[in-house]
Amino acid sequence: MRSSFIALSHNRALRHFCEHSRVGVRLSSRFVAGMELEDALRVAEAVNRQGMAVTLDSLGESVTSEMEAHQAADVYHKLLDAVAARKLKANISLKLTQTGLELSAGLAEDIALNLTQHALAVGSFVRIDMEDSRLTQTTLDVVRRIHARRDLRDSIGVVIQAYLYRSQADIEQLLADHIRVRLCKGAYNEPAEVAFPRKTQVDANYVKLAQMLLESPVYHALATHDEPMIAAAKSFAERKGIGRDRFEFQMLYGVRRDLQSALVREGYNVRVYVPFGREWYPYFMRRLAERPANVVFLARNLFRS
Numbered sequence: 001m002r003s004s005f006i007a008l009s010h011n012r013a014l015r016h017f018c019e020h021s022r023v024g025v026r027l028s029s030r031f032v033a034g035m036e037l038e039d040a041l042r043v044a045e046a047v048n049r050q051g052m053a054v055t056l057d058s059l060g061e062s063v064t065s066e067m068e069a070h071q072a073a074d075v076y077h078k079l080l081d082a083v084a085a086r087k088l089k090a091n092i093s094l095k096l097t098q099t100g101l102e103l104s105a106g107l108a109e110d111i112a113l114n115l116t117q118h119a120l121a122v123g124s125f126v127r128i129d130m131e132d133s134r135l136t137q138t139t140l141d142v143v144r145r146i147h148a149r150r151d152l153r154d155s156i157g158v159v160i161q162a163y164l165y166r167s168q169a170d171i172e173q174l175l176a177d178h179i180r181v182r183l184c185k186g187a188y189n190e191p192a193e194v195a196f197p198r199k200t201q202v203d204a205n206y207v208k209l210a211q212m213l214l215e216s217p218v219y220h221a222l223a224t225h226d227e228p229m230i231a232a233a234k235s236f237a238e239r240k241g242i243g244r245d246r247f248e249f250q251m252l253y254g255v256r257r258d259l260q261s262a263l264v265r266e267g268y269n270v271r272v273y274v275p276f277g278r279e280w281y282p283y284f285m286r287r288l289a290e291r292p293a294n295v296v297f298l299a300r301n302l303f304r305s
Ligand code: FDA
Pocket: 128, 129, 130, 131, 159, 161, 184, 185, 186, 187, 188, 223, 224, 225, 226, 227, 250, 251, 252, 255, 256, 272, 273, 286, 287, 288, 290, 291, 294
């Protein structure tokens, strides 16, 4: 089921139909803040009022021209200005294929560098999302080069996926470089040559990698909705005397709001990943892949309204 949804996430015809149909747009609102930048800012304000920070994702990936890459960057520059003007507790999450990585690594890096400089100027932060394993090394290299500029050290971080065998070695290197990490399980279809095939193996690796991050002096993020993962991190931090302000939990907009609020009440830092924009289809399909029961939920809502 999971791989079928991920395969469908690449289907161009279905994507075009969904992104342009009214029903599709309505369904997307389960996981997407809205189509416009203003929708995302409104949601960010509401999430901030509930005591949680935000990371904003202007949806889009795998651009096919330099012009599209620059257009994507413009949206993020506008976001950073709006975050500063409205004093939001928010940073940005960016995919390098959206800034042209598959056209030219130099183009994607230049755009990410400009955005990181802008983030520094307004006191924000750029998180580079991680895409499929073909792009892991290039993505890490880009982040490492930008982070190596002294002034930008606190303004950029990356994502590591616990399902990849290589992730422990990557985390060791990132910790040595003091680079901020968001740890997630991983959302793409990966072959058994590069990724643990079973959930139990991914979970065990997630717990191990989370402990490595928690013990480091750098502020990292644990992105998961999985209660056993969260419980394991909480009890490890407790045992080791690691303060609740030394790391944050991150969850996706529209997923486990109850858990988000419970963590806030317990005094943990929580950040919600808020995606917006017209190119919502691949993101949406990955969310269905994670929990096929969402399809039933969406279908029920569709027929109810
Ligand atoms: P798991 O998938 O095992 O789910 C555990 C439980 O969480 C489920 O039983 C269900 O209750 C709930 N749940 C999970 N997903 C749900 C959904 N879609 N709808 C409803 N309930 C759901 N991936 C990646 O490859 N690169 C990246 O850069 C990122 N970035 C990122 C940022 C943030 C803030 C989050 C939370 C996640 C990501 N991810 C990601 C996605 C991540 O890799 C993973 O696919 C999802 O978080 C689902 O994994 P869980 O850890 O939640 O566990």
